[in-house]
Amino acid sequence: MVKLQSKKRSKNLGYAEIKQIAEILDGWSGKLTWELLIDAIELRMFSRYTRQALYKHERIRHAFELKKNELSEVRNDVKRVASPQLQIALDRIARLESENRRLESENNLLLEQFSRWAYNAHTRGLDHEFLNRPLPSVNRGQTK
Numbered sequence: 001m002v003k004l005q006s007k008k009r010s011k012n013l014g015y016a017e018i019k020q021i022a023e024i025l026d027g028w029s030g031k032l033t034w035e036l037l038i039d040a041i042e043l044r045m046f047s048r049y050t051r052q053a054l055y056k057h058e059r060i061r062h063a064f065e066l067k068k069n070e071l072s073e074v075r076n077d078v079k080r081v082a083s084p085q086l087q088i089a090l091d092r093i094a095r096l097e098s099e100n101r102r103l104e105s106e107n108n109l110l111l112e113q114f115s116r117w118a119y120n121a122h123t124r125g126l127d128h129e130f131l132n133r134p135l136p137s138v139n140r141g142q143t144k
């Protein structure tokens with residue numbers, strides 16, 4: 001009788017993992033597909049996720065689409081120089097510019113969401129005072 005070995009399930013995607021995947025996409029160069037991204041994530045994070053699991057998270061999906069569009073626009077604009085130090089600096093600048101574009105885009109999405117929430121709160125009669133009330137304190141009673 002052959003015993004099937006089940007694969008170990010990868011850790012759930014939390015804020016830190018999503019941020020790390022977005023950073024992988026920020027530094028991406030060359031062809032980009034979901035399968036290549038999944039392989040890169042497995043190499044860096046030692047966890048393998050499905051395309052569906054990654055696509056479910058808006059921040060990852062948005063970062064993927066931004067990078068895909070960026071790569072299609074800049075395909076012929078690849079610069080290579082003789083000096084390795086200069087090439088490292090150019091690569092870092094490109095990664096930081098990509099990260100900056102992604103963060104600006106994410107910020108714009110959050111501003112749009114805030115505007116929707118503000119409008120919906122206004123239509124429900126919620127005022128500025130109500131919306132800015134502090135959160136209730138958490139009672140973490142001591143157990144003996």
